[in-house]
Amino acid sequence: MIEEATITRVLGAALRTGGEFAEVFAEDKRSSSAVLDDGKVEELTSGRDRGAGIRVVVGDTTGFAHTADLSEAGLVAAAEAAAAAARSGGGGAKVVPLSRRAASRGYDVEIYPADVPKATKVELLTRANDVARGAGSAITQVSASYADSRRRILVANSDGLLTGDDTVRTLFSVSCVATGDTGMQTGRESIGHTVGFELFDLYDIEELARRAAGRALTKLAARPAPSGQLPVVIGSGGGGVLFHEACGHGLEADLVGKGASVFKGRVGEQVASSLVTLVDDGTMAKEWGCFAIDDEGHPAQRNVLIQDGVLTDYMWDALRARKEGRRSSGNGRRQSYQHLPMVRMTNTYLLAGKDRPEDVIASTEKGVYVKHLGGGQVNTATGDFVFGMTEAYLIEDGEITEPLREGNLIGNGPEVLANIDAVADDFAMGPPGTCGKDGQGVPVGDGVPTLRVKALTIGGTAA
Amino acid sequence: VTPEELLSIGDRVVGLAKSGEQVEAVVVHGRDTEIRVYEGEIESLSSAESQGVGIRLVAEGRQGFAYAGTFDDAVLAETLADARDNASFGTVDEHLGLAGPDGVAAADLDLFRGSLETFPTAAKVDFAMQLERAVRAADPRISGIEQSEYFDTLYAGAIVSTTGVRTAGRETVCYLSAYAMAEQDGETQTGFGFSVGREPADLDVDRAAGDAGRRATRLLGARKPPSARLTVVLDPWVTAQFLGLLGWTLSGEAVLKGRSFFTGHLGEAVASPVLTLVDDPTDVRAFSATDTDGEGLATRRNVLIDQGVLQRFVHNAYTARRAGTVSTGSAVRGGFKSTPGVGTQALYLAPGTQTQAELVAGIDDGVLIQDVAGLHSGVNPVSGDFSTGAEGLRIRGGEVAEPLREFTVASTLQRMLHDVTAVGSDVEWLPMSAAGVSLVIDDLTISGSGT
Numbered sequence: 067m068i069e070e071a072t073i074t075r076v077l078g079a080a081l082r083t084g085g086e087f088a089e090v091f092a093e094d095k096r097s098s099s100a101v102l103d104d105g106k107v108e109e110l111t112s113g114r115d116r117g118a119g120i121r122v123v124v125g126d127t128t129g130f131a132h133t134a135d136l137s138e139a140g141l142v143a144a145a146e147a148a149a150a151a152a153r154s155g156g157g158g159a160k161v162v163p164l165s166r167r168a169a170s171r172g173y174d175v176e177i178y179p180a181d182v183p184k185a186t187k188v189e190l191l192t193r194a195n196d197v198a199r200g201a202g203s204a205i206t207q208v209s210a211s212y213a214d215s216r217r218r219i220l221v222a223n224s225d226g227l228l229t230g231d232d233t234v235r236t237l238f239s240v241s242c243v244a245t246g247d248t249g250m251q252t253g254r255e256s257i258g259h260t261v262g263f264e265l266f267d268l269y270d271i272e273e274l275a276r277r278a279a280g281r282a283l284t285k286l287a288a289r290p291a292p293s294g295q296l297p298v299v300i301g302s303g304g305g306g307v308l309f310h311e312a313c314g315h316g317l318e319a320d321l322v323g324k325g326a327s328v329f330k331g332r333v334g335e336q337v338a339s340s341l342v343t344l345v346d347d348g349t350m351a352k353e354w355g356c357f358a359i360d361d362e363g364h365p366a367q368r369n370v371l372i373q374d375g376v377l378t379d380y381m382w383d384a385l386r387a388r389k390e391g392r393r394s395s396g397n398g399r400r401q402s403y404q405h406l407p408m409v410r411m412t413n414t415y416l417l418a419g420k421d422r423p424e425d426v427i428a429s430t431e432k433g434v435y436v437k438h439l440g441g442g443q444v445n446t447a448t449g450d451f452v453f454g455m456t457e458a459y460l461i462e463d464g465e466i467t468e469p470l471r472e473g474n475l476i477g478n479g480p481e482v483l484a485n486i487d488a489v490a491d492d493f494a495m496g497p498p499g500t501c502g503k504d505g506q507g508v509p510v511g512d513g514v515p516t517l518r519v520k521a522l523t524i525g526g527t528a529a
Numbered sequence: 530v531t532p533e534e535l536l537s538i539g540d541r542v543v544g545l546a547k548s549g550e551q552v553e554a555v556v557v558h559g560r561d562t563e564i565r566v567y568e569g570e571i572e573s574l575s576s577a578e579s580q581g582v583g584i585r586l587v588a589e590g591r592q593g594f595a596y597a598g599t600f601d602d603a604v605l606a607e608t609l610a611d612a613r614d615n616a617s618f619g620t621v622d623e624h625l626g627l628a629g630p631d632g633v634a635a636a637d638l639d640l641f642r643g644s645l646e647t648f649p650t651a652a653k654v655d656f657a658m659q660l661e662r663a664v665r666a667a668d669p670r671i672s673g674i675e676q677s678e679y680f681d682t683l684y685a686g687a688i689v690s691t692t693g694v695r696t697a698g699r700e701t702v703c704y705l706s707a708y709a710m711a712e713q714d715g716e717t718q719t720g721f722g723f724s725v726g727r728e729p730a731d732l733d734v735d736r737a738a739g740d741a742g743r744r745a746t747r748l749l750g751a752r753k754p755p756s757a758r759l760t761v762v763l764d765p766w767v768t769a770q771f772l773g774l775l776g777w778t779l780s781g782e783a784v785l786k787g788r789s790f791f792t793g794h795l796g797e798a799v800a801s802p803v804l805t806l807v808d809d810p811t812d813v814r815a816f817s818a819t820d821t822d823g824e825g826l827a828t829r830r831n832v833l834i835d836q837g838v839l840q841r842f843v844h845n846a847y848t849a850r851r852a853g854t855v856s857t858g859s860a861v862r863g864g865f866k867s868t869p870g871v872g873t874q875a876l877y878l879a880p881g882t883q884t885q886a887e888l889v890a891g892i893d894d895g896v897l898i899q900d901v902a903g904l905h906s907g908v909n910p911v912s913g914d915f916s917t918g919a920e921g922l923r924i925r926g927g928e929v930a931e932p933l934r935e936f937t938v939a940s941t942l943q944r945m946l947h948d949v950t951a952v953g954s955d956v957e958w959l960p961m962s963a964a965g966v967s968l969v970i971d972d973l974t975i976s977g978s979g980t
Contacts, residue, residue: 104786106622110615112595113866114604126567130575134599151574151650184618207787243788243911250790252911291916293939293976294756324567326675326710328717404579441906443918447675447710447719450935452918454906473916474907476937476976523753525907525916525937527974 067092067230068118070164072138073222076120077161080145081224085122085129085152086159087388088145089223091361092118092136093403096216098179102191103209110184119403120144122152128385129153132404162226169358169365173351175234177263179214187212190266194240194275201279204286206250207243210275214263221363229363235354235509236265237498240275244282251288251471253281254456258498258509259352281438281457288469291458291526297433298475298522299426299461303494305439306415306512308519309344310501311451312444312479313337317371318397318409319386321446328449328480329377337377338483341419341517344372346381348396348412354498355412355511362398362407369395371414375483383409401506411501413511419489423516426488428464434524435459435466436475441499449479452525474525482519490516530558530580532685532697538600539689542584545609546691551587551627552609553690553824556600557865561682562650566657567674574654583865586612587626591619596866628824628846628856629692635820635827636811640700642728645681652729653679656705659734664707664722667742670749672712674741675719680704681729694825701727702816704960705737711745718751720744725816725960747899748920751932754977760895760950761938761973762888762924765957765965767898768878772963775942776808776873777910779833781848781859788911790943791839799839800946805879806834808843808859815875817962823862823869831857833873845871877964881952885967888953895924896975898938913942936977945970 068076073090080088097113118141119132129152133144179187194210214237220230239256255278257269300308316327329337338344348366350356357366362384370378382390383398386409399410427435440454458470495513535556542554558580565572582605583596593616597608619625661677681703689695706723722741724733763771783789791799800806810819810828822828824846832840843859844852848871860869889897902918916939922929940948953967 100618106620107618108620109592109594109868110618111593111867112608112611112615113597114608115598117598125570127571128573130573130577132577132579134578134580147576151576153571184615188618245787249913250788250911252909285912291939293937293974294979321675324675325673326719404577406573406575441903443903443906445719445902447717448934450902450918452903452906452937454903454916472907472909472912472914473939474903474918474937476903476918476935478935523935523937523976523978525918525939525976527916527939529756 067094067218067220068136070228072141073228074161074164075138076141076145077222077224079142080120080122080149081159081161083149085124085149087123087224089121089221090118091403092220094218096180099211099213100187100191101209101211102195104207105195107188107191115402117403118144120148121406122148124152127152128406130406159224161224164222164228165226167227167229169229169231171351171356171358175262178234179236179263180216182263190238190271194271197272197275198240198242198279201276202283204244204246204283205242205279206245210240213237219361221359223363227363229359231358233260233357234262235260236262238271240278242279242282244286246286248286251282251285253278256497258354260354260356261352284469285471288471290528291470291473292524292528293526295521295523297430297518297520299430299433299435299516299518300514301435301437302423302492302516303496303513304437305496306514307439307442307453307499308514309416310411310414310512311442311453312482314411314414315444316446316449316479317380319380319382320409322380323386326447332377333379335377336375337480338372338375339486340375341486341489342372342375342483343370343417345370345417346411346414350413350511353413353495353511354509360396360398361400362394364394364396364398366412367396381409381411383407399508401508405506408504410503410508411510415495415513416489416515416517418491418493418515421488421490423490423492426490426516426518427461427466430461430464430518433461434470435461444479451479452476476523476525482522485520486517487520488518492516530685532687532699535685535687536689536695536697538582539687541602542582542605542609543689543691545606549588551691553585553627553688555583555686555688555862555865557581557686559682559684562653564653564657564679566661566677569658571654581865582608584609584612585868586616588616590621590623590625591616592625593619594868624847624850626846627690627692628694628826628860630694631826631855633827633829638811638813638818638820640727640818642701644728645683645701645703648729656732656734660705660707660737663734663738664709664741667738668711668746670711670713670746671709671742672717673710675708675710677707688825690825696821696825698820703729703732705732705734707737707741709741709745711749713749716749718745718748723960748932748934751920751934753935754923754933754975755979756977757975758972759975760892760969760971762885762892762895762897763968763970764897764899765955765967766959767901768968769959769961769963769965770901770904772876773961774904774908774910776876776963779842779873780871781842781844781852782871784842785848785851790913794839797839798837800834800837801949802837803881803952804834804837804946804949806876807832807879808873808876810874812875814958815964816958816960817875819874822858823860826856826858828858828874843871843873845869874962876962877956878952878966880954880956880966882954883951885953885955888951888967888969889924889929890927892924893926896933897922897924897929915940915942915945936975939974939976948972
């Protein structure tokens with residue numbers, strides 16, 4: 067993307083006024099997508115984004131500038147802007163000679179989406195549409211979407227690092243509306259992996275379409291969710307968003323460092339039921355949140371965050387790690403070259419336990435079984451969080467009975483972690499997600515086995 | 530970059546159209562400055578220029594789209610070729626086509642302030658520093674300020690099409706925001722405050738700091754309430770978010786595609802007679818005010834619900850053609866990377882006569898909802914199912930009482946509209962696409978402790 071000698075000169079320009087650390091992050095991203103809605107292929111979109119973000123660190127201050135102009139003149143101008151933003155400092159680091167470091171995800175992309183005819187992508191959409199509409203006469207609307215991206219990045223910094231990554235992601239989703247006497251209900255299913263077009267060899271999109279339609283149809287018969295506190299069983303693969311919100315964000319070192327986390331100062335303490343071992347793993351092959359290097363050039367890592375209920379470590383990016391005199395954990399990510407990196411999750415999951423899933427349900431007298439979770443939101447400083455249920459059922463006398471309408475569940479992170487009283491042996495990853503933080507979205511994965519929380523507040527309307 | 534320069538880039542793209550093709554170029558340029566301070570030091574200072582072109586092409590009844598984050602002529606030619614190729618895979622739809630001038634003159638809105646261009650960076654830093662100090666001074670229980678930020682943007686955009694649209698404009702926005710933490714008896718709560726304007730002179734540090742301090746401290750000692758069905762008062766901040774959800778269901782696209790529960794109900798009473806809902810992007814008080822929509826047509830004032838009766842849906846050129854009506858100037862774009870959708874742009878409710886305190890005085894047993902969480906995960910605008918995390922104050926005997934947290938409020942959007950009993954007089958324009966106002970809604974389910 068950029069010549070090595072040019073990078074060296076740009077880093078030099080970035081440090082000319084006395085910066086302690088400088089970094090060039092260049093990105094070249096190609097995206098394509100196609101949408102079918104209301105029975106029509108509405109449009110195909112192609113996009114290209116290319117540019118570089120340059121940061122200069124002086125003391126506790128970071129200066130940042132970005133440019134879409136990758137010529138030496140454009141890069142030097144951005145470097146000078148970043149340096150000016152950071153102002154002059156005392157350090158005045160030199161650029162260490164760059165040493166190229168290879169990065170690998172440990173597997174290859176088999177079929178680059180750019181090599182696949184557009185007609186083949188469109189055919190997936192029409193097939194999903196046909197199957198979903200065929201699932202029942204109550205299915206009144208279907209949309210399907212396909213998207214792929216290839217993102218090439220280059221990271222170089224004044225410590226001498228020069229590395230890069232080439233990441234291909236492919237995503238497919240189907241959304242259905244079912245209409246009945248009770249009004250309309252929706253069902254959505256999505257698949258997404260850090261792979262090429264071979265995604266469609268791994269998954270049957272017809273099955274995906276049937277599941278999306280089935281979810282909408284099931285909910286036509288749904289009754290209002292209960293209100294008040296009840297035991298909640300989360301289904302295998304149904305949504306690690308519970309952990310993402312209940313403690314994931316609270317374990318990000320930037321928030322912890324500012325005291326904005328209920329988990330501050332608790333490393334080494336019991337923060338969860340002893341059934342909980344939570345991992346964040348950027349190396350998890352082909353998963354939606356995986357990569358070879360993070361957006362600061364640090365190789366992806368598998369990090370155990372909570373071991374048998376004891377908090378082992380937070381997640382770190384380079385900036386926060388540098389302050390603490392430790393290594394990054396490979397969690398420095400950014401949405402694009404137009405953004406500063408910060409601490410972000412990758413693939414976050416709960417390890418399997420020993421219970422059998424059917425026993426977890428059978429031992430729940432009255433509660434809610436959430437098969438599929440939606441998004442969520444957390445206030446890391448208080449620990450209060452919500453997450454949505456997009457497919458849920460009542461549990462009565464140890465059996466899954468009637469479907470429930472949608473709603474939020476609300477809880478407090480540390481309380482919920484302590485209240486996990488069953489973890490089953492049926493681990494599965496969930497659907498692809500986009501995690502939003504501070505205005506930046508990045509792809510993340512999550513996974514859980516079947517598990518039970520002793521009590522959560524269900525945001526329904528029924529008594 | 531001036532609007533004229535953007536128009537000329539648009540002209541060049543549109544000039545590449547082949548005969549029989551409709552081509553539209555949306556060309557944007559932005560220059561942003563973002564300054565964050567933490568504990569008296571600049572934490573980060575970002576200065577950024579971003580630009581891009583989105584190209585939509587309609588040929589033989591099919592549509593394609595492509596975008597690029599550059600003004601480079603060679604890349605733009607390739608991008609147009611991508612859009613052309615993409616169009617060949619679309620489904621033929623007789624209603625597809627770009628917007629054409631409809632004779633409605635654009636309002637003359639003053640959204641640009643030259644003063645922002647020359648405002649020195651050091652003064653911007655001072656704003657963020659002042660804000661941080663003011664938040665800390667707001668209350669002795671303030672224990673930390675996670676973020677104190679100054680942000681501004683100079684934005685210019687142009688839309689040019691082969692169907693005769695050629696429009697450009699620019700605007701400035703700046704804001705201050707702080708996110709504070711308060712501590713008491715080992716418990717932490719948080720609160721935000723902000724001030725928004727077109728130029729730095731509009732910014733009010735004390736207001737932003739005061740709000741952050743109040744919001745962070747008001748929930749200290751809050752408890753989870755028992756589950757109950759109660760009357761609630763929505764704070765303007767919450768009502769504005771509620772209106773945003775409602776706006777989605779009033780979009781011509783949701784209606785035509787059978788995703789809106791309003792489909793087929795024009796002319797019917799869909800809400801309490803106290804509700805009159807207007808979408809007016811020509812109101813300069815709106816943060817989202819704009820004189821032209823995402824297809825370059827003049828925006829206009831649209832009354833959507835009049836005293837509870839559904840009057841109108843909003844349309845762009847495509848949905849209007851399909852519905853057999855005319856565009857309401859409601860094409861919306863999420864930047865240059867996508868085709869225009871359709872949506873409301875600056876919603877507000879016609880105000881009533883009572884202040885929030887007067888509304889509360891009329892409620893014997895209820896809850897004042899001051900903030901909500903998880904509207905994106907707990908509300909389904911298609912089914913209307915509504916469930917959101919909430920926090921606020923208990924209302925007893927006409928007065929606000931103890932703080933409450935970690936509970937949900939649930940109903941359906943359809944029911945809530947009918948259950949509104951009063952609209953406050955306190956319309957507040959907020960940095961989103963709707964204004965807030967206090968709203969009294971009867972009979973919502975509060976879910977908290979107990980079963």
